[in-house]
Amino acid sequence: MPLDSDLSTLRAFLADFEQYLKSDVIFWTVGSDMPALTLGGLLFVRRALTAQRAAISPQQSIEFDRLDLEAETLFSRWPVNIEKKALREISSRLNVWASAIEEAADHPHLFADNYSHAINTRVYIGLLLPLVSRVPEADRYRNRLSMLDTRLRATIAASGFILDVALALSFPPGEFWFLYGKPKKV
Numbered sequence: 322m323p324l325d326s327d328l329s330t331l332r333a334f335l336a337d338f339e340q341y342l343k344s345d346v347i348f349w350t351v352g353s354d355m356p357a358l359t360l361g362g363l364l365f366v367r368r369a370l371t372a373q374r375a376a377i378s379p380q381q382s383i384e385f386d387r388l389d390l391e392a393e394t395l396f397s398r399w400p401v402n403i404e405k406k407a408l409r410e411i412s413s414r415l416n417v418w419a420s421a422i423e424e425a426a427d428h429p430h431l432f433a434d435n436y437s438h439a440i441n442t443r444v445y446i447g448l449l450l451p452l453v454s455r456v457p458e459a460d461r462y463r464n465r466l467s468m469l470d471t472r473l474r475a476t477i478a479a480s481g482f483i484l485d486v487a488l489a490l491s492f493p494p495g496e497f498w499f500l501y502g503k504p505k506k507v
Contacts (some may be wrong), residue, residue, distance in 0.1 A: 324370070324377055331366050331388050334358045338395050342402040347410050351468070360407050360452065361445030367392060372491035407452040411462050412456065414449070415469075418442045421465070422469050425476045425504060432476070433504035437483055443473075443499055470499075477502035 333351045341349040341358050349358040356362055370377070377385060385482070396403055421439045425432035446466060453459035470504050480503045482489040494501045 322409055324373055324381060327366050327370050327373075328381060328384055328388070330355055331363070331370065331385075331392075334363050334366065335388060335391050335395070338363070339399070342399050342406060347406070347413055359445070360403065360410055361449050363392065364448040365445060368491045369488055374489045376384065376487065404453055404456055407449045408456065408458060408462070411446055411449050411453065411459070414442050414446050415465055418446060418469060419465070422472050424475070428478065429504065430506055433506045436504050440483070440499060447497060473499060478502050478505050
């Protein structure tokens with residue numbers, strides 16, 4: 322996403338954020354030309370903008386600082402709602418990710434061809450898990466993810482960073498190891 326688009330997305334996400342947190346939906350429609358608002362999506366766009374900090378203009382930097390502070394304020398104001406929404410999104414995304422890992426076993430070529438898109442689900446899960454680090458219910462999700470990660474590790478080979486290289490500093494290989502590999506085509 323270009324920087325202006327990322328800033329527009331963050332601005333739109335934050336405009337709807339409180340209403341979204343109070344709702345029962347995981348994927349909130351923001352606009353016809355915007356991605357759906359999710360906690361994972363909000364965390365991703367903030368991290369993407371942070372990664373591209375050196376490339377933003379002074380005006381964009383001021384706007385990002387204001388939006389990032391607004392996000393921090395909202396996260397600290399609604400911790401219980403954030404945890405509940407994060408648990409629901411993790412559960413949903415884990416189901417999608419489990420299906421992708423099954424595809425890797427059943428159709429390795431399809432999984433390899435689709436990996437750069439499918440891996441976004443795993444990225445979002447990685448961004449969401451710290452939000453529920455003190456929630457005992459999240460242990461079952463961490464355990465399920467660990468089993469899926471074991472299966473994924475067996476199917477990928479090390480490579481360079483697979484997303485836009487400008488994002489690499491915000492997605493370190495220790496935590497986001499799966500962004501530094503590609504599936505082996507069997």
